[in-house]
Amino acid sequence: MEKEVVLGIDIGGSYTKVGLVTQKGDIIDKTAFKTDAQKPFSDFIKRLKAEVDTLVTALEPGVSILFIGVGAPNANPYTGEIENPPNLNWGAATPLAKTINQSFKLPVTIANDANAAALGEMFFGAGKGMKNFVALTLGTGLGSGIIVDGKLLIGAHGAAGELGHVNVDPHGRSCNCGLRGCLETYASVTGIKRTVFELMADMTEPSPLRNYSFETMTGTAISEAALNGDPIALAAFDKTGEILGSKMADTAAHLDPEAFILSGGLSKAGDILLNPIKTRMEHHLFGAYKGKVKVLLSTATGDNAVLGPAALAWTELENTRVA
Amino acid sequence: MEKEVVLGIDIGGSYTKVGLVTQKGDIIDKTAFKTDAQKPFSDFIKRLKAEVDTLVTALEPGVSILFIGVGAPNANPYTGEIENPPNLNWGAATPLAKTINQSFKLPVTIANDANAAALGEMFFGAGKGMKNFVALTLGTGLGSGIIVDGKLLIGAHGAAGELGHVNVDPHGRSCNCGLRGCLETYASVTGIKRTVFELMADMTEPSPLRNYSFETMTGTAISEAALNGDPIALAAFDKTGEILGSKMADTAAHLDPEAFILSGGLSKAGDILLNPIKTRMEHHLFGAYKGKVKVLLSTATGDNAVLGPAALAWTELENTRVA
Numbered sequence: 001m002e003k004e005v006v007l008g009i010d011i012g013g014s015y016t017k018v019g020l021v022t023q024k025g026d027i028i029d030k031t032a033f034k035t036d037a038q039k040p041f042s043d044f045i046k047r048l049k050a051e052v053d054t055l056v057t058a059l060e061p062g063v064s065i066l067f068i069g070v071g072a073p074n075a076n077p078y079t080g081e082i083e084n085p086p087n088l089n090w091g092a093a094t095p096l097a098k099t100i101n102q103s104f105k106l107p108v109t110i111a112n113d114a115n116a117a118a119l120g121e122m123f124f125g126a127g128k129g130m131k132n133f134v135a136l137t138l139g140t141g142l143g144s145g146i147i148v149d150g151k152l153l154i155g156a157h158g159a160a161g162e163l164g165h166v167n168v169d170p171h172g173r174s175c176n177c178g179l180r181g182c183l184e185t186y187a188s189v190t191g192i193k194r195t196v197f198e199l200m201a202d203m204t205e206p207s208p209l210r211n212y213s214f215e216t217m218t219g220t221a222i223s224e225a226a227l228n229g230d231p232i233a234l235a236a237f238d239k240t241g242e243i244l245g246s247k248m249a250d251t252a253a254h255l256d257p258e259a260f261i262l263s264g265g266l267s268k269a270g271d272i273l274l275n276p277i278k279t280r281m282e283h284h285l286f287g288a289y290k291g292k293v294k295v296l297l298s299t300a301t302g303d304n305a306v307l308g309p310a311a312l313a314w315t316e317l318e319n320t321r322v323a
Numbered sequence: 324m325e326k327e328v329v330l331g332i333d334i335g336g337s338y339t340k341v342g343l344v345t346q347k348g349d350i351i352d353k354t355a356f357k358t359d360a361q362k363p364f365s366d367f368i369k370r371l372k373a374e375v376d377t378l379v380t381a382l383e384p385g386v387s388i389l390f391i392g393v394g395a396p397n398a399n400p401y402t403g404e405i406e407n408p409p410n411l412n413w414g415a416a417t418p419l420a421k422t423i424n425q426s427f428k429l430p431v432t433i434a435n436d437a438n439a440a441a442l443g444e445m446f447f448g449a450g451k452g453m454k455n456f457v458a459l460t461l462g463t464g465l466g467s468g469i470i471v472d473g474k475l476l477i478g479a480h481g482a483a484g485e486l487g488h489v490n491v492d493p494h495g496r497s498c499n500c501g502l503r504g505c506l507e508t509y510a511s512v513t514g515i516k517r518t519v520f521e522l523m524a525d526m527t528e529p530s531p532l533r534n535y536s537f538e539t540m541t542g543t544a545i546s547e548a549a550l551n552g553d554p555i556a557l558a559a560f561d562k563t564g565e566i567l568g569s570k571m572a573d574t575a576a577h578l579d580p581e582a583f584i585l586s587g588g589l590s591k592a593g594d595i596l597l598n599p600i601k602t603r604m605e606h607h608l609f610g611a612y613k614g615k616v617k618v619l620l621s622t623a624t625g626d627n628a629v630l631g632p633a634a635l636a637w638t639e640l641e642n643t644r645v646a
Contacts, residue, residue: 256485
């Protein structure tokens, strides 16, 4: 019997992940390559085409690809374009959906990467069985995808769920977006790095982190230091978790979610991050939500990042079939 | 020909409004009475029954009431109960839907008052034709109702849209809910009153507001003083608008709404409140939303407050007819 799959493409600032995914969420093959986003978009498409061709050539007979789902930073489902992405040097409005459609001769649906990730959690990951939750991707920035009543929250202009730009402090840190004090300047890999540098200035304790330059320091280095009991790293996770937890309480006051699902480099620290988040969120939660909002780790991102775009493709495909 | 109407009931901390409303939003008759929420719930139901009976008796022949919609503080659509309302002395869990159903022998649907108000705006008011907006009621507290993709956002536990308890300042003003720095302690009639008292302590300018005690001061007095150029009142509206505007930008980062629709005592000040809100919201908006989010005044609350509960009833009735 014919096996039906969709092609999931997750375009990140550093890596692009590609995979063929069944409706049950089985990844039958996948690959990843450097996005090289400083080069032109046409170079990226050539490389993408080559990578997908390799996957397709290796397929067993009888597998048919029905649809393509793409998650990318600042991708707008209404326009089909990537709009002003801060980490991709492809110009102000990259015609993503159109170009991929023309290259692969298959129907394409696109979404903001974090929105696709939220769908991935709902269909195949930690959000299975939930109809109201928020997925937070704590990577270079803070991405978010909101599921309301079993559907992705899109918004009036296709740009809902930019929780990275909720305000923590109007006089706070400069953000790439031009504002000050955005949540992602604190609660992301870049954010905790900034916090570590602030704490190294403030505290006197010795720390292995004092051997890194701002350019060389990584989220992994901070996590490892924290796991080894380094007081600066631990304080940085505490501060990050406290800020994120308090803002998650505000998000709960909007959406009354069942859970937050965390992914991205920062979330790999596990309880060192989750504990202060949970404590501070619970403290700030309005009575109606206290004790009711879970904080979970993602199971449909990272190495499985193609599940989000695949979920997006399957959703769109089902809509097309019904219509 | 038979004329079909629903009975809309808006239960407020001070007044309860009752009206008979057609599917087009024509209020064919209405009345209002003091809620007297310090007396038992059974007294309220007796009074409500009497008021509705009077309306029904006065009806022209051929009008049939099909459904009842009720908006009330802390009303939970999942349980049918009013849960721990701060301004109604009816106990922890008042069986609102059940009691009204038994009293009137008609199907009943209930919602949080601000949620019902948001539906009222969408069907009959300033939100007509919009599918994504946020209704904010700036009264004794700050209530909110969120419309996403043409539907009321309910949330996982029936308690979405508690924007009055978004945090402005973790060390800020005490809130009735037990937290500190909640938005409604600043952006509501009570909130601006607190701001006026803070400013009277801080500033030296003479002001008619200095003749009021905290108990006797009203939102109307503050609005009138502002319209007459009183510097303390104007500063209070500026501060209120700035705080609310900055938090509305955060709400936009969640929901990407087309508009905010403002109602309640505080909104009667018009541009004196709207101007600082718009300026500050625009300043804090993430790039994707700048210039795209309207701030409007309600047309389906106040004297027309029965439109919200009526919209709720008509929505539920349509769902019932389809199912």
